[in-house]
Amino acid sequence: MIGKVNIALLFLIVVLVAFFAGVQMSDNVKSALNLGDSVVKIGEQKSPIAEEPSAPSAAPIVETPEDDPGIKEAGLDAGEKVASESAAPEESDFPSDNDTGNIIDHETAKASERFSEPTDFKFGRNSADGITLSWFANNLSGKKINYYTLNVSTYNAVGDPSYDRHSAKSTFQVKYVGPVEPGEEIVVFNRFTYQSALNSITIDSIDLEYADGTKETVAYDRSTSDDSGLNEG
Structure with a gap:
């Protein structure tokens, strides 16, 4: 009779040890898989995971050659033309009297x-x-x-x-x-x-x-x- 009781207690202890071991293993697995917060209880609201703000992307750097005709035509603002820096024609650019003959009034x-x-x-x-x-x-x-x-x-x-x-x-x-x-x-x-x-x-x-x-x-x-x-x- 005593032997049967001992066998039953041993079996119960084994079952309890197996149960607690299973629970512990389940928590570890959930922790390893990051599943611990996946269950939301009724009435509770899951707080969103704060995401670390990403660094702002750098503005693209556009390199335009100084001799690009687009700069000369567009100017500093869109649609604005840069005033020409060419010098006004000098008197030597116009025909002289020797070219057409002297004109009498x-x-x-x-x-x-x-x-x-x-x-x-x-x-x-x-x-x-x-x-x-x-x-x-x-x-x-x-x-x-x-x-x-x-x-x-x-x-x-x-x-x-x-x-x-x-x-x-x-x-x-x-x-x-x-x-x-x-x-x-x-x-x-x-x-x-x-x-x-x-x-x-x-x-x-x-x-x-x-x-x-x-x-x-x-x-x-x-x-x-x-x-x-x-x-x-």
Whole structure:
């Protein structure tokens, strides 16, 4: 009888030891696997695990070469252009008088100081409506004229511009090459347009280029409706 009791006690002790050993092992396993806080009791709120704030990421460093045209165009702020540092053009950048010839102030030059009264100022018309202008006057400028150009306008009978049949122009340049010495006659005899409606011709101005290299434009503003002139052959 006593032997059976001892066996029962021994069996009970073994069961208790196994139970406590199992509980201890379960706690260790949960601790090793970080499962101890995974169970939340009813009515309790699981506190979130505080995460260590990560270090702020560094702003990207953009390296732009100093000679990048984007910097020069964009400026310090977006849309703002950097003012150009290039120097203003100097006087040497502009053409000198030697490039284009010295220009005489034509406002001080009157037509009567450059030309005599015309000895001939009329036009002729041929069967094809070709218009030939004739204009003769003496050179009163006191200088030799190398080149002269008449700036001419054409008008119809009611005073409106009349137009060339081919170019549709109503203003023309009649150019001549000299030389014309002081006191000599300046001669213009030139077929310069084809138009049937032409009734009068106005010489608006005359460009002169002298042998000494000077140039001037002389306002003339004379008209003729005399169509009894000759025609260029």
